[in-house]
Amino acid sequence: MDTYDIFKKLSRGAKFKRKEKRNILLINSDADKLNKLPNTNIAENKLQEVKMEQVNENFEEHDQLAGYEITLLGNMKADETGKKSKKRKLANGKNDEQKRVLLEQEKVNHFRNLHNINVVGKNIPNPIISFDDIPIKQDLKDNIKTCGYYTPTPIQMQTIPTMMENRQVLACAPTGSGKTAAFLLPIIYQLQGPQKKGFRTVIVCPTRELAKQTQRECERLAEGRGLRIHVINKISKAVEQFGPNSSKKFDILVTTPNRLCYLLKQEPPISLENVEWLIIDEADKLFESGIHSFRKQLEQILVACNNGRRKIAMFSATHTPVIAKWCVHNMKGLVRITVGQRNAATDTVEQELLFVGSESGKLLAFRDLIRKGLTPPVLVFVQSKDRAQQLFSELIYDGINVDAIHADRTQTQRDNTVRCFREGKIWVLICTELMARGIDFKGVNLVINYDFPPSAISYVHRIGRAGRAGRKGKAITFFTIDDTVNLRSIAHIMKQSGCEVPAYMLTMKKQSKKEKKKMLSSAPLREDITTIPEYELQRRAKRRRRMQNDLQLKQRKIIERDEQILRRKKKIRDMMKFSKKTKKVSKRKDEFKKDNKSCKVK
Numbered sequence: 001m002d003t004y005d006i007f008k009k010l011s012r013g014a015k016f017k018r019k020e021k022r023n024i025l026l027i028n029s030d031a032d033k034l035n036k037l038p039n040t041n042i043a044e045n046k047l048q049e050v051k052m053e054q055v056n057e058n059f060e061e062h063d064q065l066a067g068y069e070i071t072l073l074g075n076m077k078a079d080e081t082g083k084k085s086k087k088r089k090l091a092n093g094k095n096d097e098q099k100r101v102l103l104e105q106e107k108v109n110h111f112r113n114l115h116n117i118n119v120v121g122k123n124i125p126n127p128i129i130s131f132d133d134i135p136i137k138q139d140l141k142d143n144i145k146t147c148g149y150y151t152p153t154p155i156q157m158q159t160i161p162t163m164m165e166n167r168q169v170l171a172c173a174p175t176g177s178g179k180t181a182a183f184l185l186p187i188i189y190q191l192q193g194p195q196k197k198g199f200r201t202v203i204v205c206p207t208r209e210l211a212k213q214t215q216r217e218c219e220r221l222a223e224g225r226g227l228r229i230h231v232i233n234k235i236s237k238a239v240e241q242f243g244p245n246s247s248k249k250f251d252i253l254v255t256t257p258n259r260l261c262y263l264l265k266q267e268p269p270i271s272l273e274n275v276e277w278l279i280i281d282e283a284d285k286l287f288e289s290g291i292h293s294f295r296k297q298l299e300q301i302l303v304a305c306n307n308g309r310r311k312i313a314m315f316s317a318t319h320t321p322v323i324a325k326w327c328v329h330n331m332k333g334l335v336r337i338t339v340g341q342r343n344a345a346t347d348t349v350e351q352e353l354l355f356v357g358s359e360s361g362k363l364l365a366f367r368d369l370i371r372k373g374l375t376p377p378v379l380v381f382v383q384s385k386d387r388a389q390q391l392f393s394e395l396i397y398d399g400i401n402v403d404a405i406h407a408d409r410t411q412t413q414r415d416n417t418v419r420c421f422r423e424g425k426i427w428v429l430i431c432t433e434l435m436a437r438g439i440d441f442k443g444v445n446l447v448i449n450y451d452f453p454p455s456a457i458s459y460v461h462r463i464g465r466a467g468r469a470g471r472k473g474k475a476i477t478f479f480t481i482d483d484t485v486n487l488r489s490i491a492h493i494m495k496q497s498g499c500e501v502p503a504y505m506l507t508m509k510k511q512s513k514k515e516k517k518k519m520l521s522s523a524p525l526r527e528d529i530t531t532i533p534e535y536e537l538q539r540r541a542k543r544r545r546r547m548q549n550d551l552q553l554k555q556r557k558i559i560e561r562d563e564q565i566l567r568r569k570k571k572i573r574d575m576m577k578f579s580k581k582t583k584k585v586s587k588r589k590d591e592f593k594k595d596n597k598s599c600k601v602k
């Protein structure tokens, strides 16, 4: 049987368009190899496999090339072509039951299409239309209502029934679209009530602020169920509280990878053997490579969660090919759920790029915005802790309630700042990348990227702090002549969300891989944020240096004086010892003399 025969046999009944030559050619080339196989049946089976692999590869390739923009329409078309042939069969006298199933499936596909839900995987549960569609008890339904959730968001529609069927999930949906409740509800439903087994669910988040927020949301949704939900506050206390010798009266742990790994390294370590759900929030952040990589810790956690029934669910608004590949290889029965376009900004935020010329122009532009009137709350992103502090020192005298949050502040200070911002006591919060992911400040009206974001992904998350849960928001990104390297990718994101962007930005030179890596590993050098004139700064620096020198001189003198005192004391001690010795010797001499005399007398 030659290649042509095999191909003819396999493609019986199928029509090929001329345009789709590429696939046929690929199959032919592989079929050539298979022709040499002795058994034709095996060859046919193999050819079928090759064909499937080829289709999958093409899918993957498309996935990567189009920046993971697999639209549901594409799926629908594939489904429809399949269904058309099925329908034809039905017309030829198949039973009503099959007809009903097909119609049902068509409805489901239409529903997913309507809500921009794209799914990849086998036997995926149907999405829910309302929270009443899931078999949860009345108390949980009441809690959902108390939270103000009346209809599920698209990510919740598909993720909740999928996780409730114990399927592992890789979910991607825009910022502020309700991913947290999408994973919390199935967990709370499955855990039912408290048990004495130790942690049964672990939720890993990249920052402590996000962990606390997730714990709060979990407590609200699980109200009245008696579940014990913990974040690790004091690490030393946690060793005893959650260690193997503890009461094991806890159910859900929300933590950062750092803290959990610390507990896993203790002797004896914390036990995660009863963990059934491992949720990884902001998954692409935890999968990032680089100096601040969480990847090793994630591996440790995965090893520690060694229960045979352990399932993983990953969530983020952005995903990279690395994470998708990892999930495909490590998560059995995986369901990939994507809402909208992957790595896209939320469409509820109006985006603007503002050219400010130079670094000093940023402060002028910012003050101009204040003058025109800012509607708080406002989040301002800068690239480093130092710059957050510098901007804070500048704005504190501008008559606005401003504060800064960054990793150099103590945990209590950070918690207080977040609380005050939520309560409206702080109007403008200056922050670093620390607050870019996951943090849900209700009603943030404006995000200002004072320093240009290091990547398009960072941009998506930063501006996603506004326009949450369907509300409107605005994002203004300052850029100078030095920020043009990254401008193109961000301009494309803006264009994708329907914002107006100057045409030249879209055709700028693409950022090379080297440049991308450099941007991510270290922030670009920028002039300090200050309005103090240069000569004044130099004068202050000189004075500071002089003061430091004086201080050093003083310290040296003190040290010298102390050493001198010590030397003297030692000398005195030595002299005392010597005099004691000489006294003893003379005493002995006297005694000897006395003895001698008495002998002579005798």
Ligand SMILES: Nc1ncnc2c1ncn2[C@@H]1O[C@H](COP(=O)(O)OP(=O)(O)OP(=O)(O)O)[C@@H](O)[C@H]1O
Pocket (backbone or CB within 6 Å): 148, 149, 150, 151, 152, 153, 156, 173, 174, 175, 176, 177, 178, 179, 180, 181, 316, 317, 437, 438, 439, 440, 442, 464, 468, 469
């Ligand atoms: N079904 C719902 N109806 C109305 N509001 C909801 C619903 N689900 C969640 N929300 C609200 O939407 C807001 C954003 O939710 P959440 O923080 O889970 O978003 P997210 O998708 O995780 O965002 P990010 O990607 O930034 O982490 C929250 O204030 C939450 O209370």
